[in-house]
Amino acid sequence: MYYVPEVKRSINLAARGATLVASSMRGFRAMVVLSNVLHVGAFLLPISSVLRGNTAPKSTFLPSPHGTPDPAALRRRLTLSAGSNDEGIVASPAVLPPSGKPVLSFPGGGIFFWWQAGVISALQERYNLSSLDFVGASAGSLAATLAACDADMDLAMKLALDLCDTNEIWTRPLGLAGVWGAMVEDWLDELLPDDADVICQDRVHLLVIGIWPRPFRRRAVSNFTSKSDLIKACMASVHIPWFMDKHFSARHRGGRFVDGSFRASREDLSLGDDRPTVYFDYDEDEVMAARRGKFLSLTNQEGLLFMRQRGYEHVQTMLAEGKLDCVKEAALPLQKDTAG
Secondary structure: OOOHHHHHHHHHHHHHHEEEEEEEOOHHHHHHHHHHHHHHHHHHHHHHHOOOOOOOOOOOOOOOOOOOOOOHHHHOOOOOOOOOOOOOEEEOOOOOOOOOOOOEEEEOOHHHHHHHHHHHHHHHHOOEEEHHHEEEOOOHHHHHHHOOOOOOHHHHHHHHHHHHOOOOOOOOOOOOOOOHHHHHHHHHHHHHHOHHHHHHHOEEEEEEEEEEEEOOOOEEOOOOOOOHHHHHHHHOOOOEEEEOOOOOOOEEEOEEEOOOOOOOOOOOOOOOOOOEEEOOOOHHHHHHHHHHHHOOOOOHHHHHHHHHHHHHHHHHHHHHHOHHHEEEEEOOOOOHHHHH
């Protein structure tokens, strides 16, 4: 299958047409037309590469709001070409000194986030996670952020069920489609502490895929200016085109992004080969893996509770297999409640 030449020709023709339109139109309408053309072109070209079996999106790093690279993100053993990229980052091959601090990694999973929520609950019972780093993509970005902030997962479940009731999700013909984005954003705003951005700074790395200005590049965001900025980064990472809010992409810091988990490898979901990394992947739970095709389907409350219980039990399996030994060695002691 040879899609690239045809796609390139289509994009060129569309761009020429947009130029003619822009010459006869002024102001906002012309900008909208050009923007749409560029968005379609930026999306179709990489999709054609995927159809031809080419490699996954290249990884790079999202700059901070001040235009400088994320220092923590450079820990990843990935190389940027020397020179200046489209976002003004001057980058050259670099690897910072390795850190022995373990990384907890949460891949994407859609509604299977609740399996990851069970994982977080089990970890919180055993460890103080404040000394660890996190990587997340898509639903995993929510898990990574909530785990880093030591969020109350019982409250997370209660708020989520309340939002489902308010939005009549259980009886809505389209389910979560078109409304999930606003629900998740409200949910995060309620759950996260006011200083969540400070807590997550350089500890939580959220993967997104850029559509504009650099098409189809995976990037890691770990520098946050406010709680709102952190939430927007999460929303960019979870953005399934059209499904979340009827829009193709999510806006963040002047760019447009979609779900960061698309074809993400374990290398993408790490901070470098020198860091001990623990992956919490529902595919390693045979019961959940059998339901893989239903990651966007929300059936009932019992389904959410079932997923959470499976995640909780999976941590017990990992403990028995010694997969959490590095966490046990690096995590700070739990603060025991001596009240009363």
